[in-house]
Amino acid sequence: MIAVTGASGQVGRRVAAGVPEARRLTRKDAEYGDTGRMRQALDGVGTLFLVSARESGDRVAEHRSAVDAAVAAGVQRIVYLSFAGAAPDCTFTFGRDHWHTEQHIRQTGLRWTFLRDNLYQEMLPMLAGPDGVIRGPAADGRLAAVAYDDIAASAVAALTQDGHDGRTYELTGPEALTMHEVAARLGLTYVPETVEEAYASRAHYGAPAFEVAGWVSSYEAIAAGELATVSDDVRHLTGRDPKPLSPR
Template sequence: MTQNEKKTPVDVLVTGGTGKTGRRVVARLREQGVRTREASRSGKIRFDWADRNTWKAALEGVTAAYIVPLDASPSPTPAFVEQAVACGVERLVLLSARGVDVPGYFGASYEGEGPHTEGEAAVRASGVDWTVLRPGWFAQNFSEGVFLDGVTGGELALPVGDGAAAFVDADDIAAVAVAALTEDGHKGEVYELSGPRALGIADVLDDIARATGRRASYVDVDDSAFRAGLVAQGMPEAEAALWADALMPIRTGREAQVADGVRRALGRAPRDFADFVRDAAAEGAWR
């Protein structure tokens, strides 16, 4: 048996099964014939981080689990990991984030032990096979996420200056997750995930304009104006502060570093942002 020969588990639980990475993980697993349990707050298999009574039913009979954690402190991930191991789960793949182990990577809202750090510590100490995925900013934030309205509205205002990021395609994240869930050779690995090149926000909008004919302008704003804009849209001040601080690694250039996780896990280069834009445009993302 080669190192990465597939050993299909009896059942894989995907938490956040309707989210950006979760639904892609579910689709890939099912394409491979893996019995997959898609769990979410509104799905057929109900799973709610805030309701521990939903955890056991989601975990029963499962041999591997993809964990999309709740971004809250204290993190419920350690308790979930304990429950998963007690239910017989043998393999855990955790979605974390780039920079969680780098002091000062994010802003003040993220100082100290955060939910990702707590989750990583829990899977490491679980006693079962584990893999940690640390993606940077998702390319899909421009097509189905927080930046979409700015793109379609013609003006994207962000407090990132002339910073850049190697935006990672969520399809690559899902591909790495599926490999870690179904193959040998990923035990104890921490995969830093990024795209193959760094782009500034103006570069991103140029790529989208070339593919769609829809051009949006990038406007650099300061943190206070950005937060005030989010609050004016109804976002709580604390959450607005988290968003602003989460963007700091783009402003400082830390997200510009190209990581090798996709190549290490899959043996190929990550998808280019232009390829993501082409496919998203064909699917009608910015119509």
Template sequence: MTSASPDRLVVLTGADGRLGSRLAFRVAAAGGRQRLLVSGRGTAPRLPDGAPLPEAEVVAVPPEADRRALTSAFDGAYAVFLVPGSERTGRVGKHRAAIDAAVLAGVRHVVYVSSVGAAPDAVSSAARDDWLTEEYLRGTDLRWTMLRIAMFHRTLTFAVHDESYGSVRDTVLRAPAGAGRVATVSHDDVADVATAVLLDEDPKRHAGRTYHLTGPEALSLDEVAAVLSTAVGRSVRYVPQTVEQARSLFYRSTAGEVEDWISQCQAIEAGGLAAVSPDVRQLAGRQARSLETWLDDYPTEWAHLRLPSVR
């Protein structure tokens, strides 16, 4: 197990989120000192008996926090784990404010969760924003490490819907992804890699490195549907969508969330998320979890698929 230096404080943004909370448990298990920044959308991670994590300070930082508030939240930290904002509007500006705050607070190392395919002309809107954030971070004197992710296993489960046609019930995975393939990854695998990077005794080992975190295989969405069918015990079939159909299906989501989802699916169709990387295995010391393994190991993560109606 990775062990932490007691002299190094790490700050985890998004600690009340799915990825940040998993990382917090791992840092705690390694004996690390950490400050957990929570936005109020969730709750700070706690031990099974309800007790707070050891050596963990919890600080509430609202999404609209400015550079001054973030500088205070980062004060005394050796490293910051920076997760991207979920809202597209103003996302890059918030990322830059966090990076500026890290500089002002004297942080040494920033680990940023980015996107596979991040580039100025990326198909995915999130990947374009991540490229701008990466470039801004590269322009500072901070040590940096980029963790680029294709898509999480769990994301695809929320594109599955139960549909009824008279007495006929159909379960479908709808996405505007054509016949593309995607190498999805689990939150736990990313958290394991982040732990290894943040707590490494030689932080320079990861300075200036970009890691691509994927599962062990790239599946078409037809293959994803087949794997889901086995897990949920009923037939799930993939139905490609047009962009207009996707916008109609996710009308309850914000415009930015819909655009992120659609453009990510378009990146799948274009082949941009199909590459399989060995980085999880090399950094976590074990094979990345496949979608099939993840479904078997974490049934509560896709419990919504067992409901009579997914939506």
């Protein structure tokens, strides 16, 4: 039995469609932080596709709770949707959450596969304001954004095929683009900001500090070259080339 978390989300629902017999789990079934309910939801499951929880101040604790529930339920393998360049000191603050989650999964002794995806192509148009301008401190750095469909197809392969235990895959699109190039392809405009300007321009949202830091540091990670790697792992897993960023 394969269980797919986040089954109502953009990636999870695509993965569930590719594994029709999978048990589909949403937040209505069990919150990650509710170890007891999560354990019940995973009863009888052999492989778990774990989509990361939405960003929060205690997301690592929520992930650990879900992983511990999987262990208690007798799950044998976790395929975890992580993030490109996950490391304890990576520039993108949310990427650090993924690294800590990966370490916790490793320590369980379960079989594992990590799918580290780049930024989502479909999310890029949403970075623009009402004026059609994307603003951020990405400088001239590049990113190899990847499509939802390619992430999901890679996950289905990792879940249903042999030979992926103990492997970490970098899921990217076929090209690394600057934010100027991204914006031009989407019919938008990119205006570089300094880090200070980026924090100031986002202050009016009134979002928690951790969330604003995640927004700004995603651009900083692009500037630092941490999202520029183009990988052939999507092709390796799915047998087809990943989709390029399409004009709107």
